[in-house]
Amino acid sequence: MSETFDKIPETALAWHREGRGAVLATVVQTWGSAPRPVGSQLVVSGAGEIEGSVSGGCVEGAVVVEAGEALAAGESRVLTYGVSDDSAFAVGLACGGTVRVLVEPVGPQIPEAMLAELVAARAARQPVAYVVDTATWERRLAGAGAFADRFRADRSSFEEDGATFVAVHNPPLRMMIVGAVHIAQALVPIARLAGYDPVIVDPRGAFAAAHRFPGEEIHEDFPDEVFPELGLDARTAVVTLSHDPKIDDPAIEAALGSEVFYLGCLGSTRTHAKRVERLEARGFNAAQIARIHAPVGLDIGARSPAEIAISVIAEVTQRLRQG
Numbered sequence: 001m002s003e004t005f006d007k008i009p010e011t012a013l014a015w016h017r018e019g020r021g022a023v024l025a026t027v028v029q030t031w032g033s034a035p036r037p038v039g040s041q042l043v044v045s046g047a048g049e050i051e052g053s054v055s056g057g058c059v060e061g062a063v064v065v066e067a068g069e070a071l072a073a074g075e076s077r078v079l080t081y082g083v084s085d086d087s088a089f090a091v092g093l094a095c096g097g098t099v100r101v102l103v104e105p106v107g108p109q110i111p112e113a114m115l116a117e118l119v120a121a122r123a124a125r126q127p128v129a130y131v132v133d134t135a136t137w138e139r140r141l142a143g144a145g146a147f148a149d150r151f152r153a154d155r156s157s158f159e160e161d162g163a164t165f166v167a168v169h170n171p172p173l174r175m176m177i178v179g180a181v182h183i184a185q186a187l188v189p190i191a192r193l194a195g196y197d198p199v200i201v202d203p204r205g206a207f208a209a210a211h212r213f214p215g216e217e218i219h220e221d222f223p224d225e226v227f228p229e230l231g232l233d234a235r236t237a238v239v240t241l242s243h244d245p246k247i248d249d250p251a252i253e254a255a256l257g258s259e260v261f262y263l264g265c266l267g268s269t270r271t272h273a274k275r276v277e278r279l280e281a282r283g284f285n286a287a288q289i290a291r292i293h294a295p296v297g298l299d300i301g302a303r304s305p306a307e308i309a310i311s312v313i314a315e316v317t318q319r320l321r322q323g
Contacts, residue, residue, distance in 0.1 A: 008041040021046025022106040023067035032097030039156035074108030125171035135163040171235045178251040179242025180207035186309035223251035232258035264296035
């Protein structure tokens, strides 16, 4: 699982149910070179145990104290911390910054049932927004449709009223790479750096070998037999690289029947024209086929496997962020 998809809400729920007490601290606003982005979270137990981070270390101690007081009082609060230049330097920053942190006790403020619903949605890879009005302390959960632009940009922030904070909980990004070829070996580490959990699918044992992709998830099978189990959703990109229609086409057909945000296929313009003919014969219409990015990747003149991998990540990023 991607390192960016932490388990802070899950930990908070577990600690609360174990009777240890739990307070969620969330970065809701930053200025300057604040160490952690908006939406970053820290959970604090009643005994002062912590998981996560809201500042990279420079204000955690103060947040833990405030969290203990908030838990005892059963009240939420919004805290503002100015990170001095000296403190900023200590955590690797070039200059100081300011961070606002929302502190909410689970139970007295965040209802256990609501937190459990949030955790369940995350486990099911369902995008969900946690919305809290810091003026009235009313809370609710909302689906992606209510904040489409926020979910596309992975952006948690206050609404224009300056009081309503929307915390976006997107599922981790995934990249299904079909064809464990040389390009895939270059693409996997780049995809990880870009925040994706790569999954390699190839029925050919000689290609889908562990030593070629150390520590990665590999499925030595055809895509249409693996994809139903893995699931294809709006936080998934599919890239076909095998150059073998028997392997690529089932993946393409499955992706076209799903909500994946990106589908890219290796091959020349001539190869793609033949691919289109096969898809049309299978009943796919022009609008569906137009979802395919082919030849795969942005046209940057890439030649080597590494350069092609870079072009793929660039195009996937463009599609994710610009829609």
